[in-house]
Amino acid sequence: MTGAPIKVLAIDDEPPIRKLLRMGLATQGYEILEAPSGKVALEKLAEEPALIILDLGLPDIDGHELLRTIRARNESIPIVVLSSRGDEAGKVKALDLGADDYITKPFGMDELLARLRAALRHQLQAQGERPVFRTGDLSVDLVRRIVKLGEREVKLSPKEYDLLRVLVQHAGKVLTHRFLLKELWDELTDAQYLRVYVRQLRQKIEADPERPQFVLTETGIGYRLRAPD
Template sequence: MIANPMKVLVIDDDMPIRKLLRTGLATQGYQILDAGNGKTALERLAQDPALIILDLSLPDIQGHDLIEIIRARNTSVPIVVVSSRDDEASKIRALDLGADDYVVKPFGMDELFARLRAALRHHLQAHGERSVFRSGGLSVDLVRRMVKIGDSHIKLSPKEYELLRVLVQHAGKVLTHRFLLEELWGELTDAQYLRVYVRQLRRKIEPDPERPHFILTEVGIGYRLRQAD
């Protein structure tokens, strides 16, 4: 499986809303899948979105029915309803059918992002995963996609972040060159690509890149990230 940015499926028949969400979510580092109707949305599920934003007013399948169909196929993916319907009955029914949150249009982007992060945190916690990884002075927020050393924010390229994310998700385990190459590039490419990104990542997060504390080399095998505190 290729390690891509977290996918968010936006289901809304209003093109301007989809464009707004696409632009806003892209600034947060998400990969956007979108659908203007229920049929397309169900096709997009095959791409394994990490989170779904759903409008209830769709031209072919009613939003409440779509929640029920999605939940029959995927019991865990977080669903955040974003709808102009503000009546209590619509909210209760959506939540009872399996939606994780309900946001009424018009909405503020900052509030929506906060709701999405909360839904993702709850999902990670429900599956026994930490939303924030900490080891020594290193902190990796898997929801916000933020990396810090102490109080300093570290800016990573998309590929550097994906490498770190894979290491975090398997912290303490030795990951072979083969595994990492397939995760990051989807194929067995030249291992030199991996070495280059490991070297770049170490320069940004290690106190002494020549004597790494976080990303440890297992000679002839691969790499291991020091376990969380």
């Protein structure tokens, strides 16, 4: 990592976890800000971190409420939830409230670093959306509405393209079923319709639809499009 270090605000009430994050992230050139509580975390926002790691089990403020507050103050800052809570409902709620990703403790540092890089890439993409999105041999021209695998153009139905477009706009980020249904059908449609269109889209853009490389399933939560290269 070159240039000025990226500030990461680590919000966690467990000293061993904060120490692990401090040591693991510092070796990669990140600057670490630490907050053992929600109150301190809100104060640390004044130091303008570029990315937030948030534990939901804080002693003073409910983690979901803190997430809601942070997102209301800053719409674009990447937030990666790092929590011992593995229940599906908690994950979905955090993602719907604006978390960019969700990792369950115990975690591997290499995976966490990869997720942080993906969240930062997504932020950069959102700030200046590129007219042509590329990941692997998949390219999506968002201006001309042309989808290609290598040099071969892929014909999509309007709804298949709309689904892919939403995934592209949030590439690298987990999108919940609820979010996608709201974006594509105003949430009035059964989730089975979403599964059908995901399956159809995979049939057209995946080399092996049963082992997708682009449209990835987050079991019980939603879908994630592979981040741009």
